[in-house]
Amino acid sequence: MKSGFIAMVGRPNVGKSTLTNKLVKEKVAIVSNKAGTTRDQIKGIFTKGDSQYIFVDTPGIHKPKHLLGEHMTDVAIRTLKEVEVILFILDGTQEISTGDMFVMEKILEAKGTPRIAVINKIDLLSDDEIENKKKEIKEKLGEFDRIITLSAEYGIGTEKVLKVLENYLVEGVMYYPEDMYTDMPIYKIISEIVREKILIKTKDEIPHSVAIEIINVTRRNKGKDKYEINIYVERNSQKGIIIGKNGKLLKEIGTEARKDIEELLGKEIYLNLWVKVKEKWRKKKPFLKELGYFINEE
Numbered sequence: 001m002k003s004g005f006i007a008m009v010g011r012p013n014v015g016k017s018t019l020t021n022k023l024v025k026e027k028v029a030i031v032s033n034k035a036g037t038t039r040d041q042i043k044g045i046f047t048k049g050d051s052q053y054i055f056v057d058t059p060g061i062h063k064p065k066h067l068l069g070e071h072m073t074d075v076a077i078r079t080l081k082e083v084e085v086i087l088f089i090l091d092g093t094q095e096i097s098t099g100d101m102f103v104m105e106k107i108l109e110a111k112g113t114p115r116i117a118v119i120n121k122i123d124l125l126s127d128d129e130i131e132n133k134k135k136e137i138k139e140k141l142g143e144f145d146r147i148i149t150l151s152a153e154y155g156i157g158t159e160k161v162l163k164v165l166e167n168y169l170v171e172g173v174m175y176y177p178e179d180m181y182t183d184m185p186i187y188k189i190i191s192e193i194v195r196e197k198i199l200i201k202t203k204d205e206i207p208h209s210v211a212i213e214i215i216n217v218t219r220r221n222k223g224k225d226k227y228e229i230n231i232y233v234e235r236n237s238q239k240g241i242i243i244g245k246n247g248k249l250l251k252e253i254g255t256e257a258r259k260d261i262e263e264l265l266g267k268e269i270y271l272n273l274w275v276k277v278k279e280k281w282r283k284k285k286p287f288l289k290e291l292g293y294f295i296n297e298e
């Protein structure tokens with residue numbers, strides 16, 4: 001029996017969550033085209049035969065601008081020290097930036113942890129561009145145990161990753177039951193589903209200003225369970241945007257989220273969404289704690 005923890009790190013929006021979902025073959029992490037989608041450490045678990053891979057999807061590492069950002073970067077950095085191997089994921093369509101170098105600095109702080117560079121989004125690159133990217137990695141970031149090229153979105157080259165990673169698994173226990181694919185509690189998955197629908201349907205500053213809280217669940221022996229969920233935003237104008245004209249957007253968000261939640265739970269539910277304004281919530285530690293951020297803090 002072999003198992004191992006694998007950190008998925010990289011700048012925001014490079015495709016860490018997409019790759020985690022592809023490797024686990026289940027939707028573990030929500031995905032959107034907005035940077036900063038993942039806020040917490042999420043574990044995606046994949047067990048095949050006697051090998052168990054535990055992918056630790058982290059929030060994108062970046063220089064923090066607010067308390068929530070600080071929490072996100074801290075979570076990612078702590079992860080690097082606790083794993084068997086680090087996958088540093090890069091968006092192959094972007095030039096290597098100071099942001100990537102900042103990530104590399106953090107990887108080097110986790111001395112001794114093997115590291116693999118992953119060039120993602122090769123569906124958008126020519127062969128020459130891929131070769132140049134490999135050179136650029138060596139020049140700007142330094143040496144890796146190896147460089148892997150793939151497209152997480154289209155599943156090109158993703159099976160090869162499992163083969164490579166098998167070499168880093170260690171003999172011993174299985175940490176999770178075979179059929180478990182995430183360690184996220186069900187209420188968190190439900191909140192994340194609602195947040196994903198909002199991220200997909202809004203733009204500009206809204207995505208970063210949204211927090212979700214399940215305020216009540218009414219279980220019924222007969223009839224459907226009822227979920228009441230608050231959507232917090234930072235300003236009145238944002239509330240208006242999420243609700244939309246005559247409540248249209250909120251209704252769409254609700255319908256799409258409800259369908260996904262019903263699929264997850266295997267039963268029909270009622271879903272009530274409320275939009276509330278909580279000024280500057282990202283800077284308020286007690287409120288962040290209420291939402292479950294910083295709970296692992298010592």
Ligand SMILES: Nc1nc2c(ncn2[C@@H]2O[C@H](COP(=O)(O)OP(=O)(O)OP(=O)(O)O)[C@@H](O)[C@H]2O)c(=O)[nH]1
Pocket residue numbers: 010011012013014015016017018019030031032033034035036037038039058059060120121122123124150151152153154
């Ligand atoms: N063309 C292409 N797009 C991709 C690929 N992988 C991911 N994407 C897109 O890139 C965007 C970001 O993907 P995510 O998986 O959310 O990125 P992330 O690194 O987890 O982002 P954060 O949560 O912000 O840290 C999404 O719009 C994906 O659909 C790929 O292989 N090819």
